[in-house]
Amino acid sequence: MTRIYFNEVATRDGFQIEPEFVPTDTKVALIDALSECGYAKIEVTSFTSPRAIPMLRDADEVMGRIRRVPGVEYTVLVPNRRGAERALEAKADELNLVMSISESLNRANLRMSMAESFAALQDVFKLVDGRTPINMSLSCAFGCPIEGDVPQQSIIEWAKRFADLGARGLSICDTTGMGHPAQVSRMVEALQNEVVKTRPELQLTLHFHNTRGMGLANVLAGVQGGVVRFDGSLAGLGGCTYAPGASGNISSEDAIHMLEAMGYDTGIDLDRLLGVARQMPGIVGHDVPGQVAKAGRITDLHPAPV
Amino acid sequence: MTRIYFNEVATRDGFQIEPEFVPTDTKVALIDALSECGYAKIEVTSFTSPRAIPMLRDADEVMGRIRRVPGVEYTVLVPNRRGAERALEAKADELNLVMSISESLNRANLRMSMAESFAALQDVFKLVDGRTPINMSLSCAFGCPIEGDVPQQSIIEWAKRFADLGARGLSICDTTGMGHPAQVSRMVEALQNEVVKTRPELQLTLHFHNTRGMGLANVLAGVQGGVVRFDGSLAGLGGCTYAPGASGNISSEDAIHMLEAMGYDTGIDLDRLLGVARQMPGIVGHDVPGQVAKAGRITDLHPAPV
Numbered sequence: 001m002t003r004i005y006f007n008e009v010a011t012r013d014g015f016q017i018e019p020e021f022v023p024t025d026t027k028v029a030l031i032d033a034l035s036e037c038g039y040a041k042i043e044v045t046s047f048t049s050p051r052a053i054p055m056l057r058d059a060d061e062v063m064g065r066i067r068r069v070p071g072v073e074y075t076v077l078v079p080n081r082r083g084a085e086r087a088l089e090a091k092a093d094e095l096n097l098v099m100s101i102s103e104s105l106n107r108a109n110l111r112m113s114m115a116e117s118f119a120a121l122q123d124v125f126k127l128v129d130g131r132t133p134i135n136m137s138l139s140c141a142f143g144c145p146i147e148g149d150v151p152q153q154s155i156i157e158w159a160k161r162f163a164d165l166g167a168r169g170l171s172i173c174d175t176t177g178m179g180h181p182a183q184v185s186r187m188v189e190a191l192q193n194e195v196v197k198t199r200p201e202l203q204l205t206l207h208f209h210n211t212r213g214m215g216l217a218n219v220l221a222g223v224q225g226g227v228v229r230f231d232g233s234l235a236g237l238g239g240c241t242y243a244p245g246a247s248g249n250i251s252s253e254d255a256i257h258m259l260e261a262m263g264y265d266t267g268i269d270l271d272r273l274l275g276v277a278r279q280m281p282g283i284v285g286h287d288v289p290g291q292v293a294k295a296g297r298i299t300d301l302h303p304a305p306v
Numbered sequence: 307m308t309r310i311y312f313n314e315v316a317t318r319d320g321f322q323i324e325p326e327f328v329p330t331d332t333k334v335a336l337i338d339a340l341s342e343c344g345y346a347k348i349e350v351t352s353f354t355s356p357r358a359i360p361m362l363r364d365a366d367e368v369m370g371r372i373r374r375v376p377g378v379e380y381t382v383l384v385p386n387r388r389g390a391e392r393a394l395e396a397k398a399d400e401l402n403l404v405m406s407i408s409e410s411l412n413r414a415n416l417r418m419s420m421a422e423s424f425a426a427l428q429d430v431f432k433l434v435d436g437r438t439p440i441n442m443s444l445s446c447a448f449g450c451p452i453e454g455d456v457p458q459q460s461i462i463e464w465a466k467r468f469a470d471l472g473a474r475g476l477s478i479c480d481t482t483g484m485g486h487p488a489q490v491s492r493m494v495e496a497l498q499n500e501v502v503k504t505r506p507e508l509q510l511t512l513h514f515h516n517t518r519g520m521g522l523a524n525v526l527a528g529v530q531g532g533v534v535r536f537d538g539s540l541a542g543l544g545g546c547t548y549a550p551g552a553s554g555n556i557s558s559e560d561a562i563h564m565l566e567a568m569g570y571d572t573g574i575d576l577d578r579l580l581g582v583a584r585q586m587p588g589i590v591g592h593d594v595p596g597q598v599a600k601a602g603r604i605t606d607l608h609p610a611p612v
Contacts, residue, residue, distance in 0.1 A: 146608055180564055217523040
């Protein structure tokens with residue numbers, strides 16, 4: 001039975017576009033509940049500027065207060081050197097760096113060219129100096145909402161560059177839900193052949209959004225290609241400013257439910273996870289896209305109507 | 307480029323669980339608009355008792371008033387002999403018969419045992435006597451919300467029985483969204499080997515619901531197995547009384563958008579179809595699950611933020 005490793009990103013990628021501040025106590029309680037569900041990793045928060053993302057202004061406090069469960073890695077998003085210093089201070093188990101593989105979007109999100117981003121990230125790698133593992137997220141890897149197509153070869157080249165800088169893992173991110181299954185299959189095959197084959201220790205993660213309904217189909221294409229690490233966001237929180245009203249990240253519990261049904265071992269206690277997912281509408285104050293928390297598992301039976 | 311054939315079921319399977327009656331004029335205009343989009347088939351309505359499904363009480367009038375576009379087949383759901391007579395009268399291009407492959411659910415939906423249903427359906431085949439093609443829908447083929455697992459071999463046996471009765475096509479229906487991709491792959495392989503191989507003219511259709519988010523992943527598994535016919539419901543209308551609040555049928559436009567992106571030829575004018583899909587919330591009076599109508603196509607670009 002193939003083991004699949006899930007990284008829960010709801011409290012970072014999910015929360016950061018929510019308009020209403022989620023209280024620090026709620027965040028800590030939520031992460032503590034998620035820690036009991038069997039995740040391989042939880043992306044707790046982002047050490048970004050409180051001005052840029054007010055929702056995550058309590059990053060240091062949250063990292064200090066969560067209960068660390070052995071076997072779960074607590075990772076944090078780090079946009080720059082200052083963020084890396086805060087993450088090291090907070091004793092994060094991993095630093096997750098990010099760069100958009102699109103000049104326009106990298107400028108829009110980080111106000112830097114890709115070359116400037118790379119120089120700044122090299123500086124972070126030097127600062128960390130192997131003390132803590134680094135994951136590198138290549139964002140917009142399946143398409144850019146401003147430029148359109150992102151050449152697959154460009155993802156491969158950047159993946160190699162960051163692997164050679166010392167990244168322990170790479171996340172290939174469909175940040176705006178533009179990837180489709182055939183593209184995922186081709187991308188995964190190229191990554192396996194050109195990047196992972198010669199670096200068997202490298203952890204390859206896929207990060208999908210369900211913006212256009214293709215999220216779980218892309219997960220399927222990913223596992224078919226041999227990928228065993230996925231990001232998910234509880235209840236399908238998250239989203240993209242270019243697609244208002246559309247679905248957000250893939251729902252962790254929907255993806256895990258599908259893979260468990262197919263016979264994969266996700267390590268997750270799905271009933272417990274669904275219990276946490278069902279708290280989410282109350283936490284964010286609105287309906288959420290995740291389906292299994294509403295419909296129940298495929299193994300849940302119903303009485304015959306009278 | 308593989309040709310994929312879509313059957314649009316929004317005005318039958320989609321509408322029948324809507325609480326507010328959609329006026330006959332609106333139905334006719336909607337079907338006429340769908341006729342211009344490139345569908346292989348449209349399931350217009352159901353010749354069921356007006357008491358059972360008041361929404362479709364105007365079935366005869368709708369069938370009489372729609373404009374028949376050459377190349378599009380206009381099919382109707384037929385629950386019994388009386389329905390078949392009305393469908394023949396209305397000059398439907400195809401009769402779509404249905405039976406649940408679960409004793410409990412067949413009793414719940416049709417108030418008959420499967421044996422009684424089969425006898426009644428044999429009678430319909432006799433009545434029609436080859437004048438109009440018959441499609442046979444095997445419902446709950448991927449699981450029953452009352453009984454749970456439905457043995458794959460049972461689907462295969464019923465499929466053979468109806469093919470041998472003279473059905474032109476079979477629809478394997480995941481009526482309550484319980485199927486997962488590995489199950490779809492196994493089911494399709496068995497159907498191809500045990501039913502279609504010796505009956506190459508038989509049209510095999512897959513009918514999925516997105517109740518637990520797996521709809522498009524199941525479509526992917528289906529096309530990977532060589533299936534070229536799918537049902538879809540515009541805007542993802544539809545649903546299941548056992549999963550209130552969950553998603554309905556797979557959204558036609560989301561499935562078509564995915565398959566077109568992957569390089570399949572669906573014959574559909576997607577921009578035109580998205581225009582029709584965007585009218586749906588106004589027609590049914592509530593938000594709908596379809597994503598692409600909200601998020602736009604993956605090829606839609608956006609200006610860079612200032």
